[in-house]
Amino acid sequence: MRIGMLFGMAAAITASAAQAQSTLETSRAVYVERVANMADGRMMRAIEPAQGLRTGDRVVLMVEWPATAAPDGLTVASAIPRALTFQRSSKDGVEISVDGGKNWGKLGQMRIRDGNSLRLASPEEVTHLRWRVPAGQRGSGNNRMTYSAIVR
Numbered sequence: 001m002r003i004g005m006l007f008g009m010a011a012a013i014t015a016s017a018a019q020a021q022s023t024l025e026t027s028r029a030v031y032v033e034r035v036a037n038m039a040d041g042r043m044m045r046a047i048e049p050a051q052g053l054r055t056g057d058r059v060v061l062m063v064e065w066p067a068t069a070a071p072d073g074l075t076v077a078s079a080i081p082r083a084l085t086f087q088r089s090s091k092d093g094v095e096i097s098v099d100g101g102k103n104w105g106k107l108g109q110m111r112i113r114d115g116n117s118l119r120l121a122s123p124e125e126v127t128h129l130r131w132r133v134p135a136g137q138r139g140s141g142n143n144r145m146t147y148s149a150i151v152r
Contacts, residue, residue: 026065026076033058033148057151059084064144074133076145077101084149086126091145096121097128104130 031047038044047060063078079101080086086096095104098112098121111118112125131145 026063028064029062031060031062033060053083053151055151058087058148059151060146060148062144062146067143073135075130076133077128077130078145078147079128080126080149083152085124085152086129087123087148087150089129089131089145089147091131093132094147095130095132096126097130098125099127101128101130 030050030053032050032053033045033047036044036046050057050059053059061078061084063076065074065076096107096110097104098110103110107123107126108120110121112121129147133143
């Protein structure tokens with residue numbers, strides 16, 4: 001898969017003021033995790049800007065936005081590109097959606113209808129992520145959230 005396609009799929013990343021219609025400009029970047037065996041037997045992990053991705057690659061997606069005065073705080077949401085399987089977020093308070101952003105909750109609590117029964121949603125079924133940033137925690141300069149995923 002070409003990285004340009006991944007950026008196109010990740011274009012749904014938005015940041016908006018809570019209970020408002022305004023939108024903040026966000027930037028995003030995709031990094032691939034590389035693992036190398038060292039001569040002394042240790043494993044070394046590094047991330048580097050993604051030039052191209054292959055099935056099974058572990059990636060880190062970074063969403064960044066400028067600090068801004070938002071009296072009610074901010075909600076930052078990101079669609080997970082279909083070519084990726086969500087793994088984990090840099091922030092514990094992340095909410096997930098498994099239905100395109102209609103309903104939100106925590107991984108391990110969200111349920112999906114499977115035939116006649118309900119079951120817990122798996123990371124592979126996450127379609128969107130959402131982070132709430134309280135007004136007092138908006139920081140200075142750029143704010144950043146990251147999440148990791150695996151290329152399907």
